[in-house]
Amino acid sequence: MKKKQVTLLELAKRLNLSPSTVSRALNDRHRISESTRNRVKQLAEELEYQPNPSAKSLRESKTYSLGVLVPEIAHSFFATAISGIEKAALAAGYNIMICQSHESYEREKAISNALLSSRVDGLLVCPSRETQDFKHFATFIRKDIPVVFFDRISMSFQGSKVVVNDFEGARTAVEFLIQTGCRRIAHIAGPAPLSNSTERLNGYLAALESYDLPDDETLIRHCDMSRDNISNIVEELLQLPVRPDAIFTFNDNIAYDVMRIVKRKGLRIPEDISIVGFSDQPLSEMIEPALTTVAQPAYKIGEVAVQLMFEQLDNDDAEVPFRTETLETRLIVRDSTRKL
Amino acid sequence: MKKKQVTLLELAKRLNLSPSTVSRALNDRHRISESTRNRVKQLAEELEYQPNPSAKSLRESKTYSLGVLVPEIAHSFFATAISGIEKAALAAGYNIMICQSHESYEREKAISNALLSSRVDGLLVCPSRETQDFKHFATFIRKDIPVVFFDRISMSFQGSKVVVNDFEGARTAVEFLIQTGCRRIAHIAGPAPLSNSTERLNGYLAALESYDLPDDETLIRHCDMSRDNISNIVEELLQLPVRPDAIFTFNDNIAYDVMRIVKRKGLRIPEDISIVGFSDQPLSEMIEPALTTVAQPAYKIGEVAVQLMFEQLDNDDAEVPFRTETLETRLIVRDSTRKL
DNA sequence: AGTGAAATTGTTACCGTAAAAAAAAGATTT
DNA sequence: AAATCTTTTTTTTACGGTAACAATTTCACT
Numbered sequence: 001m002k003k004k005q006v007t008l009l010e011l012a013k014r015l016n017l018s019p020s021t022v023s024r025a026l027n028d029r030h031r032i033s034e035s036t037r038n039r040v041k042q043l044a045e046e047l048e049y050q051p052n053p054s055a056k057s058l059r060e061s062k063t064y065s066l067g068v069l070v071p072e073i074a075h076s077f078f079a080t081a082i083s084g085i086e087k088a089a090l091a092a093g094y095n096i097m098i099c100q101s102h103e104s105y106e107r108e109k110a111i112s113n114a115l116l117s118s119r120v121d122g123l124l125v126c127p128s129r130e131t132q133d134f135k136h137f138a139t140f141i142r143k144d145i146p147v148v149f150f151d152r153i154s155m156s157f158q159g160s161k162v163v164v165n166d167f168e169g170a171r172t173a174v175e176f177l178i179q180t181g182c183r184r185i186a187h188i189a190g191p192a193p194l195s196n197s198t199e200r201l202n203g204y205l206a207a208l209e210s211y212d213l214p215d216d217e218t219l220i221r222h223c224d225m226s227r228d229n230i231s232n233i234v235e236e237l238l239q240l241p242v243r244p245d246a247i248f249t250f251n252d253n254i255a256y257d258v259m260r261i262v263k264r265k266g267l268r269i270p271e272d273i274s275i276v277g278f279s280d281q282p283l284s285e286m287i288e289p290a291l292t293t294v295a296q297p298a299y300k301i302g303e304v305a306v307q308l309m310f311e312q313l314d315n316d317d318a319e320v321p322f323r324t325e326t327l328e329t330r331l332i333v334r335d336s337t338r339k340l
Numbered sequence: 341m342k343k344k345q346v347t348l349l350e351l352a353k354r355l356n357l358s359p360s361t362v363s364r365a366l367n368d369r370h371r372i373s374e375s376t377r378n379r380v381k382q383l384a385e386e387l388e389y390q391p392n393p394s395a396k397s398l399r400e401s402k403t404y405s406l407g408v409l410v411p412e413i414a415h416s417f418f419a420t421a422i423s424g425i426e427k428a429a430l431a432a433g434y435n436i437m438i439c440q441s442h443e444s445y446e447r448e449k450a451i452s453n454a455l456l457s458s459r460v461d462g463l464l465v466c467p468s469r470e471t472q473d474f475k476h477f478a479t480f481i482r483k484d485i486p487v488v489f490f491d492r493i494s495m496s497f498q499g500s501k502v503v504v505n506d507f508e509g510a511r512t513a514v515e516f517l518i519q520t521g522c523r524r525i526a527h528i529a530g531p532a533p534l535s536n537s538t539e540r541l542n543g544y545l546a547a548l549e550s551y552d553l554p555d556d557e558t559l560i561r562h563c564d565m566s567r568d569n570i571s572n573i574v575e576e577l578l579q580l581p582v583r584p585d586a587i588f589t590f591n592d593n594i595a596y597d598v599m600r601i602v603k604r605k606g607l608r609i610p611e612d613i614s615i616v617g618f619s620d621q622p623l624s625e626m627i628e629p630a631l632t633t634v635a636q637p638a639y640k641i642g643e644v645a646v647q648l649m650f651e652q653l654d655n656d657d658a659e660v661p662f663r664t665e666t667l668e669t670r671l672i673v674r675d676s677t678r679k680l
Numbered sequence: 681a682g683t684g685a686a687a688t689t690g691t692t693a694c695c696g697t698a699a700a701a702a703a704a705a706g707a708t709t710t
Numbered sequence: 711a712a713a714t715c716t717t718t719t720t721t722t723t724a725c726g727g728t729a730a731c732a733a734t735t736t737c738a739c740t
Contacts, residue, residue, distance in 0.1 A: 008726060
């Protein structure tokens with residue numbers, strides 16, 4: 001009863017042409033007469049012909065789909081980066097398959113295998129926090145499936161990468177704090193293994209150094225992103241003999257927690273203590289006081305990641321050198337820091 | 341140079357069997373000798389054989405992929421619903437293709453067609469705010485591709501649906517406000533065409549009625565979700581001769597804006613005015629005061645949507661009646677409302 | 681008219697899998 | 711021992727589109 005799909009063969013029969021001529025008429029630019037092409041295209045239009053992607057895939061051994069593996073789509077940074085990826089990929093006729101590792105190494109491995117099974121042509125990935133071992137991605141390389149890392153990267157792994165200049169972003173932010181008069185600036189860093197955590201920490205240290213401020217180890221704490229842990233760290237920082245007059249956090253979410261605790265202690269932001277985050281989530285301009293933070297070009301990161309992916313995909317034969325693109329950040333000054 | 345994929349044919353050759361015997365050995369339950377099956381499975385394991393999904397798709401005319409079309413993945417509600425969808429779909433061996441309409445009707449149509457072209461087996465969709473005309477979804481039905489709507493639905497459209505009991509959710513919230521002593525409760529509703537907006541508005545009215553409170557039309561405003569519009573509405577409400585003592589908003593995002601404006605006016609929350617939102621976004625417990633809101637089981641919504649999808653997919657031949665599942669909400673009482 | 685080159689179209693094979701049909705081997709019955 | 715029925719294995723075919731190659735037509739130029 002169901003109306004079946006119009007196929008290339010069907011078109012060919014009706015036009016008294018061979019299937020390949022029809023195929024060429026629909027795809028090729030020359031090598032086909034104007035008149036035939038028009039006839040074919042017209043009938044195709046009329047019958048609403050739609051090529052069968054499975055058949056195309058099978059023939060070309062290409063799926064025209066890219067795997068996208070992120071820790072969590074609910075994070076606005078990833079959601080935005082995915083939008084960038086989506087736009088660039090769709091524009092090139094590629095579909096994307098979005099998967100979440102939920103920051104679990106095991107899930108990441110499982111999903112990698114699933115994506116491998118579904119034969120994606122490439123993989124765009126931001127590894128989980130837990131991921132130390134990158135063997136599961138090496139499998140892709142072995143099968144000539146390009147892998148592009150973004151946001152979080154591994155120095156040791158072969159592949160194109162898109163990152164943000166975390167170092168400069170952090171340094172600029174901390175220098176701004178110094179310029180507004182802060183002298184005891186604490187840093188709540190992210191989990192130690194994360195590439196961005198190290199970079200931001202280094203940027204923080206560089207800023208202190210360039211202003212000849214001592215780097216007091218008691219002011220630097222790594223957190224595991226859990227609520228309790230952040231809470232403990234902030235409590236400790238506030239109870240130091242000489243209280244910090246600013247806290248630069250690894251990301252905005254940590255900053256929100258810090259702000260709540262600081263306010264609960266009756267301290268004023270920014271008069272008693274300045275707070276600076278990293279990422280510029282939408283929420284950051286909504287809370288009070290609005291958070292000064294380092295904005296990342298999330299959408300652009302996604303676009304560039306796809307661009308680097310196509311560099312690899314387009315030249316399947318030649319060896320294209322891997323590239324690492326570094327995008328710049330922008331300090332967004334709001335009300336959680338003192339005025340210059 | 342590149343090692344090519346192990347194919348069924350390859351296995352067959354090595355084992356001196358026909359490809360179809362190998363296929364049966366890997367899939368069928370009986371109709372094959374134990375020993376052969378073991379031999380095949382062992383070699384498949386050894387060579388890391390992975391079936392080619394394109395070939396399978398072509399043969400079965402099934403893509404084992406579901407389209408997921410939402411307004412915006414960056415919204416925590418959708419991100420969470422997608423997680424539920426993802427889990428349920430992957431568990432059943434289906435991939436999902438996530439797309440965003442960005443609340444644009446035109447984009448929604450374009451994406452629908454793209455998903456149609458890529459031959460998804462089913463579509464899970466939450467229509468854009470702009471969408472009034474559902475013709476583009478009818479195309480799916482015509483091709484026997486099930487469509488399941490979630491969150492926002494059209495009464496007139498055929499298909500399974502998953503919604504939340506917006507009516508009860510709103511009524512419970514407003515009744516709670518009344519129980520805490522509020523008497524002039526304003527409602528900032530969503531865009532009029534949205535199904536949930538109407539439902540929540542009706543729930544609000546029902547609550548007033550059951551407590552014999554008058555429904556003052558000046559207290560009910562539809563907003564278009566834009567910042568400016570919300571801002572104007574709140575200004576107007578606060579300048580009424582008799583100021584409202586509570587505002588129930590269509591969703592949390594509106595509530596955040598309302599709170600900021602109310603606080604800026606020097607009014608205290610909840611002493612002078614109570615605020616209740618809808619959705620329970622993660623942010624709602626972070627802001628101050630923490631927002632009282634109606635929680636929706638977003639993850640569950642996703643799971644149920646997939647479940648209804650499979651009801652349709654599994655019985656391709658028989659006509660399975662469409663179903664509408666209604667899930668219950670839960671009032672989360674925090675600090676933006678007075679104590680009971 | 682004849683030749684060759686260029687332009688256009690047709691033929692064929694194949695991609696990997698699975699359903700259906702056919703064949704072969706083995707077991708059971710008459 | 712022949713015939714029938716199982717069981718197991720093999721072959722055939724089809725899915726829809728594409729590319730390589732082959733064949734045909736067109737056309738310009740001797």
